[in-house]
Amino acid sequence: MPKFPGIKGIFLDEDPLIEQGSKGLRGIGIPDCGLKKSDLKKDESEYIDAKYIRKSPPELPEVSEPTVVRHFTRLSSWNMCVDTVFYPLGSCTMKYNPKINEKIAALENIKNLHPLTPARLIQPALKIIDDFNNILCALTGLAEFGFAPQAGAAGEFAGLKIIKKYFDLKGENRKTILVPDSSHGTNPASSVLAGFVPVEIKTGKAGTLDAEELEKFISKDVAGIMITNPNTFGVFEKDIKKIAEIMHKNGSFVYMDGANFNAFLGSARVSDMGIDLIQLNLHKTFSTPHGGGGPGSGALGVVESLREFLPVPYVKKVGGGVSADKNLKRPVYELSEDKKNSIGRMTPFLCNFAVVLRAYAYLLSLGRENIGSVSEIAVLNANYVKKKLGKILSGSDPFEEGLCMHECVFSDKAIEESGVSTIELAKLLIDYGFHPPTVYFPKNIHGAIMIEPTETESVRTLDNFIKAVKEIKFKTKKSKAVKSPQKTKVGRVNEVLANKQPIFKY
C-alpha cells in the first residue's frame, strides 16, 4: 500500500454527449412488437388530432450504445465513492453497501413488479414490509413503522404532521416545535412545512440540551421537540429521559431525528429514552446506497397511541398469529387504508420498496448475532479518531472530556494556527485520497470538521487518515492549501460564477 491512496493517475476528459452525436445514431433497439409494417409506418395523426402532435422532437444526443457506455463510465471515474475511498462525512453514515443487497434488488420479478398488481398475487412482497416492520419495532421499542416517507426529511414531515393532527383533533392549537440550534437544516424546514413555528434552543457547553434550559421554553403552545440523538456533535443527549419527562408532562411529543441511529443499532432502544416518534434513514444506518444523493427511505416509527395517524396505504396483516388451532388460516397481507386518523398519502404507491428490500436484506445478513456490533464498532472507531486527532488538533475538540458516539467534531482552532482553514483542510484531504469530512456544520462550532468513520472502516484506514491530517497540520504551506485539490478532474470550482450567471442546461 502506498503511503496515502491519493497518488496520481490519468483522468479521461469527456465532452457533453450532445456534442458527440451523428445524425441518425441511437443506442437502443426498437422492437416491432409484432406490428404490421403498414401500422409502423402510419403517421401519428391517423390516431390523434394533429393539433396535439409535436412538430419537432426533443433534441436528445444521437449516439450509439458504446458511446453512451464510455461517456458515463468516464463520468463515473470523476467521482469519489465509498468503494474507492474513506468517506467520513459526518451525519451521513457512509458505510459499506453490501453487494448481495444489489443482487437481491435486481431479481427479475421483484424489480418488474407493478405496484397495483392484485394483493393476492404478491403476498411474499407484502410480507417483507410486515416482517421488516417487526424488526424495526424490536430495534427501537416502538409500536409501528410507516414506510411511505421517501427520505429522512419526508419522515420528519410525516412525524410532525402526525403531531399536528393529534392536537387538531384534541382541539388544541399548539404552534411551536422546539429545535436545538445544532439540528439538521431539515428539522426547522420540516416544521414549517407541517405548519409549525420552529423555535431554536441553544445547546449547553457540553454540547447537549440542558433540561433546565428547556424548561424556560415550555408552554402550552409547545407541540413537541425535535431532537437529534446522538446530536450533531456526536454526543449522546444525557438528559434525554428528563427532557422526555418534561415534554410529556406538558402534553408534548418527543420527535427524534434518527439520522444518527447507527450509534444505537442493536445496542439501545429509543423507547427506553422516552421517544415518541423517529424516522430511520434506511440509506444511512441500514446500508442502502446513497446513490449520489438518493433515493433513500425515511421509515417513520411511532408509539402505540400514534399508530392510527401513520400514512396510508400500509401493509396490514390479517389472521395468522400464534394460535395452536391448526385450522387457523395463514395470515393474509392487505394494502389497507384503514388508519382512523391517518395524515394521508405521501407517495403514489406504497413506499420506496427497492430501498426497504435492501435494508431488510442487510438486517437478515447481520442477524441478532451481529447487529449489536454495528453500533459498538462505529462508536469505537469514532472515539479512536477523536482521541488520536484530539492530540494532533490540540484545543480543537470542544467536548474533549467525554466520549462521543458514532462521530466526532473539531473546530478549526488548531489548523487555523497552522494557517489552514477548514475548507482548505477538506480540499487538501482530497489530494491525499480521502473524501473530506462534513465541514462548517454544526454551525455553532467554529469551522466545524465533523468525522463519522462508521463500523466498516479498519483501524489501518483510520490511522492513514489521521496521518494525513497530521501532515496537513504540520507541513502544509499556505500557497499549496489555497490551490488544492490538484489531483482531481477539476480544481476548486468557481461557485460564485455558477450562481451569478446560472447555466441550467446545455
Place this chain on the structure above:
Amino acid sequence: MNNFRYFPNSKRDIAKLYRILGIKDKKELFGKILGGIPLMDGGILKALPEELGEEALYRFFLDIDSNIPAKSRTAVFAGGGIYNHFVPSAIDGLISRSEFYTPYTPYQPEVSQGTLFALFEFQSFIAEILGMDVVNASMYDGAESLAEAVLAAMRLSSANRDMPVSHKDDIILISGGVNPSYVSVIKTFAGGTGVKIGKVKLDGRTGRTDIEDLKQKLATGGGRVPAVVVQQPNYFGVIEDLEALERPVHSNSNSGYNPGFIVSSTEPYSFGVINPPGYYNADIFAGEGNSFGNYMNFGGPLLGLFAAKKEYVRQMPGRIVGKTKDGKGRDAYAFILSTREQHIRRGAATSNICTNSSLNAVRAAIYLSLCSKSGFKEIASLNLKLAHILRDRLLSSGLFEPLYDGDFFNEFSLKLKINGNKNNNTTASEFIEKMAERDIIAGVAVSESALLISATENNRLSDIEKYAENAKEVLNA
C-alpha cells in the same frame, strides 16, 4: 464479538481500540455514554431473526421472487401512474458502477464531477422533452413533486401580499383528470396552510377537463386561485387540450391575479408524440419520470420531475446543478442557488427536501442518451399505436365500451359492458383478479365497472390477442 464479514476490524483490532480508549468492554463503553439507558439484552434481541449466510439469504429472496408474478410470462397492461417500459442492459451495467451508486450527495464538487455532469445532462434532456427552462436534479416522485409545485405557486401568489401570509381565502383548482393519489398527496402537503382544494370536472363525453367549468370556478370558485393543476395525458389517459385550458388560467383577472398553470404527467413519454407543457406556456411542470430507464420496483423509488419557467427558479424546491468553471477555466459543475435549500436557509427554505432520487435521475439520463432523438420519438409512437390497436381489439369484442372518447396516448379507460357480459355482474376489480390468474395484469380499476388499460413497447401484438381472448373467457364464463 464475531468477525462478521462487513467489519474490517478484527477481534484483535477491537481489543486494541478498547485498550487505547482505556475501556474494558462494550458494557462499560455504552454504560459511560448512555448512563441509565439499558443495553439491549439477549431477551430483546431474540425478537430478531438469526443471521443468514449470503447463499441462504439469496435463496430466501429467490424464493420470494419466484412466488410473485413472473416477468417471463406475465403481460402487464396496468399503468395508473407507473408504466412497464423496457430497460436497456447498458443502464444496469453503468449504474452498477460503485462510483455512481455509493457516493453521497455531491457537496464536494471537485470529487463529484461525474454525478454532477450526469445530473446536468439529465436536466438538459428533461428540459428538452418538457420544453421548460429550468429542471431540478429530481424530487422523490411525481406526486410529491406536484405537491411541492402547488406550494411553490402559493408562495409566488403571496409575494405581493402583506405578511403574515394566510391562504384561508385561497383555492387550488385541480382537474378531475389528475391522478387521485396525487390529489391526496397535495392535500397532505397543503392541508396545513388552510388553502381549499377545488375540483374542476371532466367533460362526460371526451374525458377532458371541462373548460366551461374551469372558467366558472375561476370566476366564482370562492377565493383567490394561486394555481390550476391539470395532468397530461390525464389519469384516464385522455390528452388534454392544454391550449384551451391555458387561456382562461392566464387571463383570469377576476381576483386580480393570474394563477400559476401547473401541468403534471405520470407519463412524460407522451411528449415524444404530443406537444410538451412548455409549448402551452406552463408555469411549472411537476410529474413522474420513472418511465425513463427505471424499473417499476413495486412502486418505488420513483423519479420526481420538477421544472419551471426561469423567472420562478428562486421558488423551486430541491437541488439544481449549474455549469461553471474551475480556477483554470475548465468546465466544471456544482450545485447552484443553494440559498433556497434547507441546509442553508433552514426554516425559510423553499422545501425540506434533501435526499432526492439522484440515481434514478442518472438512470434517466443514460436511458434518454441511449434512446437518442429518433429512438425516443419512435418508441413513443409505438406506444401510441399499440394502445390504439389494443383498444380497438377490445372494443370489437363487444365486451367493453369506452368510458371516454377523447384522444389518448398509451393509456385509456374502458367500461365492462353489461350486455355483452354473460356474467354481467363482474366488477372491474374482479375482472382484473381473474385475468391476473391467467398471467395478465389487465389494468387498474377506476370504478366499479371501469378500468384503466395501458400498452407499452414491452407488449407485443400476441399479448394483445392473449388479453382479448382471455377477457372473453373470463367475462363469458
